[in-house]
Amino acid sequence: MFNRRSGHRRSLPIWMLAAVVLSMTACGYRFSAGEKLGENISTVSVKMLENRTAETGVEHIFTNDLIFEFTKNGNTVVESDDADAVLSGTIVAMPVATVAYRGQITSVERRITAVVSLSLSDRNGEIIWSANGISESETYGILTEKIATDYNKREAIRALSQRLAEAVYSRITDKF
Numbered sequence: 001m002f003n004r005r006s007g008h009r010r011s012l013p014i015w016m017l018a019a020v021v022l023s024m025t026a027c028g029y030r031f032s033a034g035e036k037l038g039e040n041i042s043t044v045s046v047k048m049l050e051n052r053t054a055e056t057g058v059e060h061i062f063t064n065d066l067i068f069e070f071t072k073n074g075n076t077v078v079e080s081d082d083a084d085a086v087l088s089g090t091i092v093a094m095p096v097a098t099v100a101y102r103g104q105i106t107s108v109e110r111r112i113t114a115v116v117s118l119s120l121s122d123r124n125g126e127i128i129w130s131a132n133g134i135s136e137s138e139t140y141g142i143l144t145e146k147i148a149t150d151y152n153k154r155e156a157i158r159a160l161s162q163r164l165a166e167a168v169y170s171r172i173t174d175k176f
Contacts (some may be wrong), residue, residue: 008147038113046077049090062116066168073173082123086123087119089116091115091116094114109142111137114136116134
């Protein structure tokens with residue numbers, strides 16, 4: 001800093017200097033890609049989920065999001081029964097409920113909920129993790145054109161599928 005009266009540079013207050021030094025030598029905390037599944041699991045196979053709902057094609061969306069979540073967190077995903085672990089499961093239900101109305105009978109917003117049951121087995125078929133009734137919900141707007149409403153619903157399914165995959169991965173890695 002420059003002092004106008006004396007024409008000399010004034011030094012930074014010691015607390016500012018300390019703050020700069022500390023910020024440059026921080027504790028090293030950082031966000032990591034996540035936890036792997038354990039020492040004995042280096043490869044994972046994610047089987048196509050069974051779809052027991054009326055929503056066609058959601059099994060592909062959910063399975064792909066699960067594969068992405070495992071890959072994103074540093075796991076090797078393979079398409080083989082020789083994998084160290086196999087994730088399989090079922091999309092049990094996808095109920096839709098109206099959450100907002102205009103007037104007494106016109107819906108303007110709905111909520112779709114996905115409910116899945118999953119299990120992770122080792123290469124011998126022994127279940128090492130399982131959970132029933134894992135669910136996520138997302139709301140979407142109802143528009144006058146059906147095609148626009150269908151688009152909103154599909155986007156809501158994509159969003160809840162991503163959150164569900166993150167939640168599943170977190171629950172699985174909590175075990176290890």
